[in-house]
Amino acid sequence: MTETAVAPRTTTPARASDRSIAENRLGLRLVAPAVVLMVLVTAYPMIQALYLSLFKYRLTVPDDKSFTGLGNYVTVLSDSLFWKDMLNTVLIMIITVAIELVIGFAFAMVMHRIVFARGLMRTSILIPYGIITVVSAFAWQFTFSLNNGFVNSWFHWLPWIGPDTNWFGDHWHAMFAIMASEIWKTTPFMSLLLLAGLSQVSEDMLEAAKVDGATWTQRLVKVILPNMRAAIMVAVLFRALDAFRIFDNIFIMTKGAQNTESSSFLTYRQVIEQFQLGMGSALSVLLFLSVLLIAYILVKLFRVDLAQARQEA
Amino acid sequence: MKQRMGPGHWVGFLVILVWCLLPVVWIVMVSLKPVAETTTGSPQFFPKTWTIQNYKDIVKNDDFLHALVNSFGIALIATFLAVVFATLAAYAIARLEFRGKRVVLSIALAIAMFPVVSLVGPLFDMWRVLHLFNTWPGLIIPYMSFTLPLAIWTLSAFFREIPWEMEQAAQVDGATSWQAFRKVIVPLAAPGVFTAAILTFFFAWNEFVLAISLTSTTAARTVPAQMSFFVGSDQFNPPYSQLAAAAVVVTVPVVVIVLLFQRKIVAGLTSGAVKG
Numbered sequence: 001m002t003e004t005a006v007a008p009r010t011t012t013p014a015r016a017s018d019r020s021i022a023e024n025r026l027g028l029r030l031v032a033p034a035v036v037l038m039v040l041v042t043a044y045p046m047i048q049a050l051y052l053s054l055f056k057y058r059l060t061v062p063d064d065k066s067f068t069g070l071g072n073y074v075t076v077l078s079d080s081l082f083w084k085d086m087l088n089t090v091l092i093m094i095i096t097v098a099i100e101l102v103i104g105f106a107f108a109m110v111m112h113r114i115v116f117a118r119g120l121m122r123t124s125i126l127i128p129y130g131i132i133t134v135v136s137a138f139a140w141q142f143t144f145s146l147n148n149g150f151v152n153s154w155f156h157w158l159p160w161i162g163p164d165t166n167w168f169g170d171h172w173h174a175m176f177a178i179m180a181s182e183i184w185k186t187t188p189f190m191s192l193l194l195l196a197g198l199s200q201v202s203e204d205m206l207e208a209a210k211v212d213g214a215t216w217t218q219r220l221v222k223v224i225l226p227n228m229r230a231a232i233m234v235a236v237l238f239r240a241l242d243a244f245r246i247f248d249n250i251f252i253m254t255k256g257a258q259n260t261e262s263s264s265f266l267t268y269r270q271v272i273e274q275f276q277l278g279m280g281s282a283l284s285v286l287l288f289l290s291v292l293l294i295a296y297i298l299v300k301l302f303r304v305d306l307a308q309a310r311q312e313a
Numbered sequence: 314m315k316q317r318m319g320p321g322h323w324v325g326f327l328v329i330l331v332w333c334l335l336p337v338v339w340i341v342m343v344s345l346k347p348v349a350e351t352t353t354g355s356p357q358f359f360p361k362t363w364t365i366q367n368y369k370d371i372v373k374n375d376d377f378l379h380a381l382v383n384s385f386g387i388a389l390i391a392t393f394l395a396v397v398f399a400t401l402a403a404y405a406i407a408r409l410e411f412r413g414k415r416v417v418l419s420i421a422l423a424i425a426m427f428p429v430v431s432l433v434g435p436l437f438d439m440w441r442v443l444h445l446f447n448t449w450p451g452l453i454i455p456y457m458s459f460t461l462p463l464a465i466w467t468l469s470a471f472f473r474e475i476p477w478e479m480e481q482a483a484q485v486d487g488a489t490s491w492q493a494f495r496k497v498i499v500p501l502a503a504p505g506v507f508t509a510a511i512l513t514f515f516f517a518w519n520e521f522v523l524a525i526s527l528t529s530t531t532a533a534r535t536v537p538a539q540m541s542f543f544v545g546s547d548q549f550n551p552p553y554s555q556l557a558a559a560a561v562v563v564t565v566p567v568v569v570i571v572l573l574f575q576r577k578i579v580a581g582l583t584s585g586a587v588k589g
Contacts (some may be wrong), residue, residue: 020410027411034402034461035417038424041458045435052435059438107332111323121326122575124333129582130567131337132519134537135560139340147354148343148553184336189582196583241426247519252541264430264522271434272526284431291428 005090046288049275052281059275064070072282082266082283086290089262096162096182097236103183104190104235111191112198125188130260133185140181144168174258181249186242190235197231198224233302241291263287337564344368344557351553367558377559379531384563387449389519389536391456395464396510397456400502403468404419408477419478429459433526440527447529460513467512470584471505486558508581511574536563553571 053072057065076082107125114121128136143149143165155161167173201224209219225232247264254260256269267287271280321348339358343351344367346360355361371377379442388572437446437455445451483493524538530540540559571578 002570023409024411024444027405027409028413029410030405030409031402031413031417032321034398034465035420037398038420038458041436041455042424042427042432045432045439048435049431052438068322097496106325107329110322110329113322114326117326119575121329124330126571126575126578127337127568128333130515130566130571130578132521132537132560132567134521135340135564136336136538138540138556138560139336142343142553142557143336143339145553148351148356150339153356179479188333192579192582198403235434238425245428245430247430248537251521251525264428267430268526270434271437277434277438280434284428284434288431291426295426297383302376 014122027116046282046284049281050282052277053285057276065278068278072279073286076279076286078284081261082263082286084259085263086233086268088246088260089130089246089264090181092175092246092262095241096179096186096243097240099183100187100190100239101236104187104194107187107191107193108198111195118194125189125191128185129188129192131185131250136185137181137249140177140184140249141253144177144180160215168254168258171258171260174254174260178246178249178253178260181253182243182246186239190239193231193235193238194228197228197235200231201227219262228309229302233298236302237295237298240294244291244294263290333488340557340560340564343554344561346554346557348552348554367552367555368562370555371558371562376531376542377536377541379561380534381534381563383449383531383533384518384535384537387452387533388514390449390458391453391517392510392513394453395457395460395513396506397470399461399464399509400506402461402465403472406465406469407472408476417465421465424459426461427459429522432524436523437526446527447533448546449533452520452523452533452535455527456517456520460516463516464509464513467509467581467584468505471508472502475501504577505573505581508577508584511570511578512581514570515567518563 054067054069055065055073056068076142111121111125131165144151146152146168148167149167150167151167152161152163156163165173167177175227205223205227206219209223214222245264247268250256250260250262250265251268256262256265262267263283264287267280267283270276270283274280338372342359343364345354345363347362347364347366350361402417406409406417434457440446440451445454477498479497479501480493483497484490488496519537520535521537521541528534528538534542536559540556540563541560541564543556
């Protein structure tokens with residue numbers, strides 16, 4: 001960071017008082033520890049990853065480190081496994097966030113109107129949020145387990161579920177189980193963000209729309225949703241980027257079997273299990289670029305200045 | 314639109330309760346089944362034979378106890394340090410005019426979205442050289458930097474709401490600046506700081522990717538990592554009910570925190586999310 005240059009604020013270049021210079025200096029001093037820490041642990045390793053990704057470098061044979069330029073990227077991008085995992089990850093992201101948005105919104109509507117037992121409701125909704133993802137993954141693995149799960153015996157009347165349905169036996173069943181655990185755990189967070197947005201919608205405006213004869217659907221589409229755009233955007237953006245990083249559930253529930261591996265899982269396997277630091281770093285960089293791309297697309301889609309929505313109004 | 318609650322809301326209320334609590338009740342039920350029952354297959358919801366043997370076994374399991382100590386130690390230290398740094402930064406962001414304020418917020422935002430797994434490789438490499446691999450600081454440092462963004466946002470949103478004029482008012486009334494700070498500002502700021510601490514603790518308590526990548530033994534392995542390696546005596550037949558008991562034990566702190574501080578947590582999670 002080059003924040004050491006303490007100059008007078010640009011808005012008042014002519015006569016910056018001693019006081020504003022002092023304030024500037026104090027402000028920088030107070031944020032410095034946090035900024036240094038955040039940058040040291042993320043920006044520096046990321047630059048390191050960028051550098052390592054240009055080398056053929058395996059920890060088990062460190063002397064064999066050789067420069068390959070973009071060789072690792074070519075290998076990764078021409079490997080079908082990378083694209084399969086990317087497809088899984090994007091599918092999980094789109095499906096879970098879409099379902100969470102719908103269920104989360106329904107939950108928020110209910111919570112908005114509940115006049116009793118608000119404490120009980122808040123407590124229940126926070127338990128999936130606070131529970132360790134690994135624990136939630138185990139709970140859902142047991143739920144869908146062929147020998148120990150209750151899904152088959154409870155839902156065998158559904159045409160596509162039999163007493164012997166093996167939920168971890170093929171790709172789509174396993175993906176379903178993984179997504180169920182992800183949706184269960186993160187819908188409450190989504191619904192709390194949407195509830196906060198919902199409580200900002202003016203009751204007067206809704207009342208006016210009602211008096212004018214607007215139906216429930218019209219009120220929802222024309223009044224409630226447009227007024228919640230910022231809240232919906234923040235919720236979707238944060239959940240989408242979080243879902244894109246999916247790792248814990250897959251690690252616990254399938255270990256990537258039945259082609260359920262995610263991009264994060266692939267990166268982890270390359271680095272930690274196979275010690276392929278060069279190749280793993282290339283994957284890390286690609287993962288990081290994907291996150292940037294998703295964030296960019298979502299922000300463009302919602303046409304909202306993110307910093308504005310989140311902070312300085 | 315504050316009309317009466319219709320039957321739809323009652324149904325909705327029940328659906329939310331079942332949604333949130335069923336999997337938790339389920340894992341408690343699995344934890345109360347004897348190991349023999351889950352090994353042979355026990356698809357019914359309630360145990361055939363109720364037992365607390367799994368809990369007795371799990372509290373005698375040294376690996377699990379070490380992991381529990383690691384989890385508490387690492388999460389609490391990371392929370393404390395992150396909240397101290399975030400409080401300083403958030404005070405500056407909420408109260409002072411300085412250049413680079415938006416840069417700080419943008420960095421925080423970028424890091425909140427960062428794919429943690431991207432750092433596993435470089436951190437693994439760096440930590441081996443710096444001898445931080447498989448140590449408490451090796452996890453505390455990254456946990457701090459990943460929780461700082463959330464803590465800074467939450468705190469700056471809280472700090473913006475504090476009526477800072479009251480500090481001067483107290484001084485006019487004859488309080489020293491230290492008294493004004495301690496008696497007026499600290500009580501107003503404490504709930505926000507506390508909320509940020511809870512959210513930070515949840516993150517550190519939950520974290521898994523770094524916990525399995527940057528550790529190799531129970532010297533620093535936290536509970537989520539330890540649980541994922543917990544296979545028991547027969548690796549093809551993991552003792553599900555013991556795992557469930559471990560899962561229940563590590564969920565207890567979460568439930569206690571949620572029960573005590575639900576209102577604060579909700580306020581913290583949604584602060585800043587709806588401004589704009």
